[in-house]
Amino acid sequence: MAQVVVVTSGKGGVGKTTSTAALGAALAQGGESVVVVDFDVGLRNLDLVMGAERRVVFDLINVVQGDAKLAQALIRDKRLENLSLLPASQTRDKDALTDAGVERVVAELREKFDWIICDSPAGIERGATLAMRHADMAVVVTNAEVSSVRDSDRIIGLLDSKTERAEKGLRMPKHLLLTRYDAARAARGEMLKVEDVLEILSIPLLGIIPESQDVLRASNLGAPVTLASPTSAPARAYAEAVKRLRGEQIQVSLPAEQRGFFGKLFGRRAVA
Amino acid sequence: MNLLSLFRRRDSAPVARERLQVLLAHERAAVGGSDLVAILQEEILAVIARHVSVDRDKVQIKLDRGDPISTLEIDVELPSRLRTTGTPRVGGAGQGAMARG
Numbered sequence: 001m002a003q004v005v006v007v008t009s010g011k012g013g014v015g016k017t018t019s020t021a022a023l024g025a026a027l028a029q030g031g032e033s034v035v036v037v038d039f040d041v042g043l044r045n046l047d048l049v050m051g052a053e054r055r056v057v058f059d060l061i062n063v064v065q066g067d068a069k070l071a072q073a074l075i076r077d078k079r080l081e082n083l084s085l086l087p088a089s090q091t092r093d094k095d096a097l098t099d100a101g102v103e104r105v106v107a108e109l110r111e112k113f114d115w116i117i118c119d120s121p122a123g124i125e126r127g128a129t130l131a132m133r134h135a136d137m138a139v140v141v142t143n144a145e146v147s148s149v150r151d152s153d154r155i156i157g158l159l160d161s162k163t164e165r166a167e168k169g170l171r172m173p174k175h176l177l178l179t180r181y182d183a184a185r186a187a188r189g190e191m192l193k194v195e196d197v198l199e200i201l202s203i204p205l206l207g208i209i210p211e212s213q214d215v216l217r218a219s220n221l222g223a224p225v226t227l228a229s230p231t232s233a234p235a236r237a238y239a240e241a242v243k244r245l246r247g248e249q250i251q252v253s254l255p256a257e258q259r260g261f262f263g264k265l266f267g268r269r270a271v272a
Numbered sequence: 273m274n275l276l277s278l279f280r281r282r283d284s285a286p287v288a289r290e291r292l293q294v295l296l297a298h299e300r301a302a303v304g305g306s307d308l309v310a311i312l313q314e315e316i317l318a319v320i321a322r323h324v325s326v327d328r329d330k331v332q333i334k335l336d337r338g339d340p341i342s343t344l345e346i347d348v349e350l351p352s353r354l355r356t357t358g359t360p361r362v363g364g365a366g367q368g369a370m371a372r373g
Binding site: 150186189190192 | 283286295300
């Protein structure tokens with residue numbers, strides 16, 4: 001049965017879009033059929049991170065409003081044939097999304113794919129609530145930083161009250177994805193530790209994505225980090241997160257950057 | 273960064289952790305139920321207004337959300353001619369919301 005996953009955070013800039021692309025690609029690399037859906041109407045970026053920005057013809061709004069067929073709006077990834085993108089509209093605003101329209105599109109996507117990964121816009125407005133509305137589970141993307149943790153807490157409250165599952169009295173499974181994590185700074189007491197965030201938000205940990213130059217490099221290139229640099233620390237962390245998303249019980253590890261001798265000598269100073 | 277500041281610097285992560293724990297305990301309570309502090313403030317002022325006229329500009333409200341207790345401090349300035357004894361200012365302090373929703 002298809003799984004609808006919302007990638008959400010409340011706060012902007014924590015890594016929702018990067019994570020949507022990486023999780024989607026990692027699932028597809030594992031042989032699943034996947035679509036990543038951009039709900040950030042008016043500020044679409046998933047197309048750019050996926051490297052499909054020049055191939056967008058129709059978008060989610062066109063499909064919601066019946067101006068285009070779903071098959072016409074879906075963009076198949078050039079690297080992975082079992083990975084597709086449903087882009088958001090760049091010109092319209094979030095009011096163009098209707099609850100009934102989104103429900104119909106999600107139902108249609110369930111017929112075609114194993115995994116539907118919805119990239120939520122920041123904030124708690126219409127776009128964000130519609131992105132989570134029909135989800136079967138949620139990935140809450142959080143940085144180890146006070147404002148991000150607070151916003152994640154708020155989003156967890158919305159996931160437990162404003163979603164279809166919540167309204168039916170069902171539990172909404174939620175997973176914490178800690179991104180841009182700097183283990184060295186946490187060890188020095190300069191950054192919240194993994195355990196601190198877990199204790200405060202009390203939802204299970206899906207993965208820890210280390211802060212890494214490979215993530216920026218991947219979005220520069222227009223490729224999910226699991227495709228752009230598959231052996232990098234963040235790519236390995238996303239691959240592990242996906243295994244857990246598929247229900248495998250594996251220990252969460254913190255993949256380390258592989259640094260050369262000089263990197264080890266000077267690397268710490270560079271990030272301080 | 274010089275050597276001195278290196279020694280003087282305290283770990284900031286534990287401070288962040290504690291601030292978040294206190295803040296979220298309050299926010300989680302507020303989202304579920306009503307805003308108890310706002311209600312308390314209105315009702316306390318209504319009681320005072322029944323006996324003396326209260327100038328809203330001369331009411332100071334301070335809230336300190338803490339753990340394990342919060343304090344709501346309502347400082348009402350009363351016209352001195354209404355008072356028979358004591359100081360012209362009355363400080364009313366009530367305990368704020370601590371219920372977790």
